[in-house]
Amino acid sequence: MxxxxxxxxxxxxxxxAAVNGxxxxxxxxxxxxxxxxxxxxxxxxxxxALWLGIMRIxxxxxxxxxxxxxxxxxxxRLFPDVPSEHPAMGAMIMNIAANWLGLGNAATPxxxxxxxxxxxxxxxxxxxxxxxxxxxxxxxxxxxxIPATMIGVRVATGSQDPFGIIFTTIxxxxxxxxxxxxxxxxxxxxxxxxxxxxxxxxxxxSGDSNSL
Amino acid sequence: MGELFKNIMQIISDWAxxxxxxxxxxxxxxxxxxVYETFIEGAKEGxxxxxxxxxxxxxxxxxxxxxxxxxxxxxxVRLVSPITDLIGMPAEVLPAAFxxxxxxxxxxxxxxxxxxxxxxxxxxxxxxxxxxxxxxxTFYVLAVYFGAVNIKKTRHAVASGLIADAAGIFAAVFIxxxxxx
Numbered sequence: 001m002x003x004x005x006x007x008x009x010x011x012x013x014x015x016x017a018a019v020n021g022x023x024x025x026x027x028x029x030x031x032x033x034x035x036x037x038x039x040x041x042x043x044x045x046x047x048x049a050l051w052l053g054i055m056r057i058x059x060x061x062x063x064x065x066x067x068x069x070x071x072x073x074x075x076x077r078l079f080p081d082v083p084s085e086h087p088a089m090g091a092m093i094m095n096i097a098a099n100w101l102g103l104g105n106a107a108t109p110x111x112x113x114x115x116x117x118x119x120x121x122x123x124x125x126x127x128x129x130x131x132x133x134x135x136x137x138x139x140x141x142x143x144x145x146i147p148a149t150m151i152g153v154r155v156a157t158g159s160q161d162p163f164g165i166i167f168t169t170i171x172x173x174x175x176x177x178x179x180x181x182x183x184x185x186x187x188x189x190x191x192x193x194x195x196x197x198x199x200x201x202x203x204x205x206s207g208d209s210n211s212l
Numbered sequence: 213m214g215e216l217f218k219n220i221m222q223i224i225s226d227w228a229x230x231x232x233x234x235x236x237x238x239x240x241x242x243x244x245x246x247v248y249e250t251f252i253e254g255a256k257e258g259x260x261x262x263x264x265x266x267x268x269x270x271x272x273x274x275x276x277x278x279x280x281x282x283x284x285x286x287x288x289v290r291l292v293s294p295i296t297d298l299i300g301m302p303a304e305v306l307p308a309a310f311x312x313x314x315x316x317x318x319x320x321x322x323x324x325x326x327x328x329x330x331x332x333x334x335x336x337x338x339x340x341x342x343x344x345x346x347x348x349x350t351f352y353v354l355a356v357y358f359g360a361v362n363i364k365k366t367r368h369a370v371a372s373g374l375i376a377d378a379a380g381i382f383a384a385v386f387i388x389x390x391x392x393x
Contacts, residue, residue, distance in 0.1 A: 002315050009275040017282035025281040033277030036328055037269035037321075041262055048258035054236050056254025057247050061240035105257075112360045119361040127365040128358065136357055136369050140313075140350040141376035146232070147345035152262075153324050154341060159332035163229055165341040167221040168387045172346035175383035180376030187368035196367055 043156025044149075051148045059106060067097040078181065081121070081131050081199055088117030092135055099142040111139055124198035134184045141180035144173040218391055265317060272321020273328075280329070300393070301385045302336050308343050309381045313350035313374060320344065339388040346380035 017026045058064075075093050076084045083089070091114035098107035114135060122129050128136075147169040154162040187193055194200060237247045279285055285304070293303035301309075308322045323340040330336040350373035358366055 002318055005311075005318070006271065006275055009279045012284050013275075013278035013282040016284040016287065017278075020283045022282065026278045029277040029281035030274045033273040033325070034270045036277075037273040037324075038266055040324055040328070041266045041269055044265075045259055045262040048262045049255035050233075050258070052258035052261070053251035053253075053255035054233060056257070057240040057245055057250045058236045059254075060245040060250050061236070061243040063236070063239070108356070111357055115357050115361045119363075125361075126363060128363050128367050128369055132358075132363065133367055133369045133372060136354060137372040137376055139357065140348050140353045140373035141380060142348055144345040146228075147341070149320065150323070150341040150344050153320075153327060154332040154337075157324075157327050157332045159337070161333055163226070164222075164333075164392075165338060165345070166228060167224060168338065168342040168384065168391060169345035171387045172342050172380050172384035176347045176376045176380030179379035180372055183375045184368065184372040187372055190368075193368045196365065 040153060040156045044152040047152040047155050048148065051146075051152075055101065055103060055148075058101065059103060064094055064097045064101065064103065064106065067100060068093045071096060071100075078134060079131050081129065082118070086117065086121070088114055088121060088131075091117055096138055096142070099139065100145055102144065102146055102148055107139075111135075122198055123202035127196060127198045129198050130184075130188045133188065134181065137180040137184040138177065141176035142173065143177050144169050221391070265320065268317035269321050269324060272318060273325050276322060276325045280325075299382065299385055300389050302339070304330070304336060305339055305343065308340055312343065312347055312381070313377045316349040316352065319349075335388065335392050338392045339384060342384040342388055343381055346384045347377045350374060350377055 013026055014023075017023045072093055075089065075096065079089065079092070082092075091110055095107050095110035095114050098104075098110055115132065118129065118132050118135065119125065121131070147165060150165055150169070151162050154165070188197070237251070240247050240250065276285075279288075289303040292306055296303045296306055304326060308319055308326065311319045311322055323344045326340040327337045330340075332338075332341070350370075354366065354369055354373060358369070
C-alpha cells in the first residue's frame, strides 16, 4: 500500500512540475526535506531518551500493575464471556494499562499473550470471538495519556508550546476508545455478526446435545 | 467559558510533565528500583527509536516536499477542501487522516512535514500533532494480534477499528478547533 502512495507522490510531483515548469524547486525541495528529516530526528533524540528513561523506571516500579488494578472493574464488565479469574483477563488488563502509558514494547507481548489465552476460550479457532474483537478495538483505538513522540517532534521544530497537545490528544483518543467500544459491542449484536459468533454456535450445539 | 477551559488545560499541561519526571523516579526509588541505571537503559532505547525513524522520515518528507514544491499539493487541496471544509478540517491534513490506520511511520512523516511547513503552534500544527496520537495503526495491530493466533474470520474487527479511527480524527478536529482554531 505504502509502495503505491510513495511512488504516486513522487511521480505526480514530476508530472505537475513538468506542466508548471518549476522542476528546479522539486529537486531542491527533495534535498532540503531530506536534511530536515535528519535534523528533526536528531532533535528528537534528547526528549525520547529522557521520556523512555523515565518510563523504564515506571515499568520497573510496577506502574503497569498499579494502573491495571484501577481499570480491572471496567474491564470485567466489558468482557462478560471471559471469567474474571481467567489468565486472559489478567493479560488483557496489563496490555491495556501498558498501552495507556505508551509502553508499546511491553504492550505487544502482553497483547499476544492475551490473544492466546482468549483463543483457549474459543470453540472455533479460525473465527474471532466478541471478546477478541473488543480487545483488539481497545488496542487499535487506545487512550494516549502522553503523546511522547509528538511532543518530541514539536520540541525539535521549535514549538513554544510542545506540551499543549496533551489534553487534545487525551480527548481525541478517549473519544476513539469510547466510540470503538460502543461500535464493537453494537456491531456484535447485528444479526450478520451474531450468527458468526463462535460462543453462540457453541452454546447452541451443546444445547442440542443436551436435548438429545 | 472557552477561555477558562483553555486556562485550566494550560495548567494541567504545564504541571503534568514535571510531576511525572519527578514523581516516577521517587515512586520507583521507594519500590527499590535502581533509578539511575534503569533510566539509562530506557534512555538508550529512546536514542535507538529516534535514530531508527530517520529513513522513514527521509522517505516521506522528501516525497511530500516534492509533491508540495511541484504545486500538486495546491491542486490536491483545491480538490478535497469542499469536502473537508464540511467538518472544519484543513484539506492539507486529510492525507495524515487516511494514512493513520495504515502506517505509523508513514503518518509520522506526513505529520512531521505538516508541522515543519505550517509551524508547530499553528492550527494545522496542533491538529496534525493531535491526529497522530488520537489512534493506533489499526491494520498493523489487527495483523499482528490475529496473525499470532491464526484467526482468519475477523468478523466486525476491521469495521470497529476504522469507525474508532474516524471518531478519533473527528474528535481531534473538534477539540483543536475549539482550543486553537
